[in-house]
Amino acid sequence: MKSRAIVILVGLIILPALAAAVEWNGRFGVGLRGTLFSPMVKGSDYAPPAPRSANEPFMMGLGGELDLKYGFTKSFVLGLSAGYWSAYDDQTATEDQSFKLSDNKNASAKWTAIPISLTGQIYFNPNGNVQPYILAGVCIDLAKVEPVEGGGSYSITDASGRGGAGFNFWIGESFTLDIGGRFNYLLANMSNDVPADFIGVTDFGKPANRPFISVLQPGIGISYLFGAPKDTDKDGYKDKYDRCPDTPIGAVVDQHGCPLDSDADGVFDGLDKCAETPTGARVDLNGCPIDSDGDGVYDGLDRCPETPNGAPIDAFGCPLDSDKDGVPDYRDQEQNTPAGAVVDSLGVAVDSDKDGIPDGLDKCPNTPSGIAVDSSGCPMAKPISDKITLNINYQPNSVEPDEQAKKQLDELAISLIAHPDIRIEINGYTDALGSARTNLKISQERAEAIMTYLSAKGVALERMTAKGYGEDKNYFIADNDTPEGRNKNRRIEIVPIR
DSSP states (O other), X not given: OHHHHHHHHHHHHHHHHHSXXXXXXXXXXXXXXXXXXXXXXXXTTOOOOTTSOSSOOBOBEEEEEEEEEEESSSSEEEEEEEEEEEEEBOTTOSSOOTTSBOOOTTOXXXXXXXXXXXXXXXXXXXXXXXXXXXXXXXXXXXXXXXXSSSOOOEEEEEEEEEXXXXXXXXXXXXXXXXXXXXXXXXXXXXXXXXXXXXXXXXXXXSGGGSSOSEEEEEEEEEEEESSOOOOTTOSSSOTTTOSOTTOOTTOOBOTTSOBOOTTOSSSOTTTOSSTTOOTTOOBOTTSOBOOTTOSSSOTTTOSOTTOOTTOOBOTTSOBOOTTOSSSOTTTOSOTTOOTTOOBOTTXXXXXXXXXXXXXXTOSSTTOOTTOOBOTTSOBSSOOOOSOEEEOOOOOTTOOSOOXXXXXXXXXXXXXXXXXXXXXXXXXXXXOSSSOHHHHHHHHHHHHHHHHHHHHHTTOOGGGEEEEEOTTOGGGOOSOTTSHHHHHHHSEEEEEEEO
């Protein structure tokens, strides 16, 4: 039985420490306290006549108190209590009796008292389950002494100071267990009707004459507190102090009762299954990052959230474009396109004039097909800028140009084709031999023969005009009386027109 009692007592002490801490602030409590009543410290002038001993004669008794408490703050509680104590003296004692259990066997008087006290209690660790405390206050003792034999009783009213300390253990939200001690010290007698020399005391009105002037009361009590604070969101913080009273159940909260969101993704810690989501990433209801296109870069951080599956990407989730042509590698069929080249939807360089130089790099994008170009895409043939004179050795009765002239005409055709904005006039001239009419006709036919030859080489007819001037003396450039002069006058002149 003794071991069971010890186990129960230990359980009563330990279990409250496991309960959730609840505070005093604004709450009213009612409690009962069981104490031992130990009279001690005799008055300095207490010296009863023989045979009574001058030692402290009163023994330890039992007592109890009814406590009323109100919490003004989390740490300060005002208490009002009323109790009952009783103890016997031992007139045969030869030593102090303060810590011997009360027994009326050798008693001459019984002491009873109703102590009424007002105290202020300061609780340390106000948010904890176990709260050490101290208290101090005043007490009015309504006492009575009565002889064990002979009947009668005498009243005493004393004023005393009260101090104490102990530990408060919370049991749930409404009960507390109090283990501690109180100490009352007599300050003054307010009234008494005890006759002189009763139990050897000459005058009960003087505390120095008393057989004891202080009382030690170790005890244990339990209190019930009304108005348990509500914790609507069950986060461990009462609504009165909870800055975030609507916290979802299961969320981890800070010291103010507000939910924590360590990775700032909008899903609270405790509910967040992916608690280290990178800042800025979009998450699902569980707090896990969303990656819509499955490229490994989370939505919200992904600058290209619709990347096709399997496409190589950069650090921002965008498809790689190695040649910077605007067509991502996964679609680019020509991945080494020169910078600046115009490409089609498949990343293939566009070469509108088919000269081997892509558009965008081609400074002459309309070069005719087949014309040799330089690295800028412009024809290597230079444009005709000056008049070309052909002195052709014609075969008898022929208007066809000779081989030497054909070589010159071939080069001219290339230049004209390469520079389609240039037009030409083909003018034919003769010497003064023969009739003027014949010379005019033959000069026209020779000019037209040149135009026909160039047309056959690809020069558009609309870019050319042919006209014969015959032996018009206004166009002679040499002396017709010499073979050399006549040879110079027989000529074809090709004049560029822009």
